[in-house]
Amino acid sequence: MSQKSLTSFLFDMDGTLVDSAAGLAGAVNDVRASFGFPPLPAADFREAASEGSAALLRVGFGVTPENPRYPSLRESFFTAYEARCRKPTLFPGVTELLAAIDRKGLVWGIVTNKPQEFAEAIAASTPAMARCAIVVGSRPGVPLKPAPDGILRALKELALKPEQTLYTGDDRRDIEAGKAAGTSTLLALWGYRPKDADTSLWAPDFTASSPEDIIRLLP
Structure with missing residues (x-):
């Protein structure tokens, strides 16, 4: 996928946006x-x-x-x-990344396995994340990532095209969920992945060493 075709961005929370x-x-x-x-x-x-x-x-x-x-x-x-949980610490560069997405008028949201009530509270507690278009957390009876259900819900509610959406996360389950939902995927290398993990086997479409790297993917 060409990075210029990306018009919407979905993010995992823990280990991706929030250093929790x-x-x-x-x-x-x-x-x-x-x-x-x-x-x-x-x-x-x-x-x-x-x-x-x-x-x-x-x-x-x-x-x-x-x-x-x-x-x-x-x-x-x-x-x-x-x-x-109401005083989250964002990873360095996350505030700038989200601001850059906002400046370009692009849609972005959060899809996490964290329980819905916690995810909403954390997002609302920081100005940078409070601007997101949607927060999809875990709910009873809904499969967690690597199942694509959460991402598919965000795509449907925001009327986003999966082929124009990038899902970013720090874990194998994030990459698997994004692929199953039909989005492009990006592995956040600053997150909590196991040190001995061979991430090449996860086959993300992109990798980023810092949030600043994602800014370069913005159209």
Whole structure:
């Protein structure tokens, strides 16, 4: 695809727009503290930050969703995270990227596996993200990425053409979801992907080392 044919841009949230690892780690450690456990280093959670609550609780407590303790730990984690998520830290260059998209009058939105209520609260809490045309988060009964459902919903609600849309994320599931939805895909190399991942196997259409690189793709 020619970059000049791109007219709309959709983004993952954690590890792409928002450097959320510290806040997510803090929420897990808040739950650990309620059990009298010491905190774990924030770095332990970095690669899990894009993978959702199941991965974070696996790191923090060694549990999986099949564990009887998982539902209550997940609920406690969400309660702790709600208190922390309203002061997000954007990755360097994200504010400038979104401003550049706005200046060109292009449409952009957010599609994330983060629960809808958290995604909306985080987007609304920063002027840069509050300007987005849509926030699509996870909802009960709707498959998560790598399923394309969230991206397809954004495309439909904004009347966007997938062949003119770029989906950007930092995880393999983002690239798979974008391809399944028919969009072009971009891998954000500044995110939380595993250090040993062979990202060439993911076959994104573009890669970017920084948000500034995406500005060069704008028409």
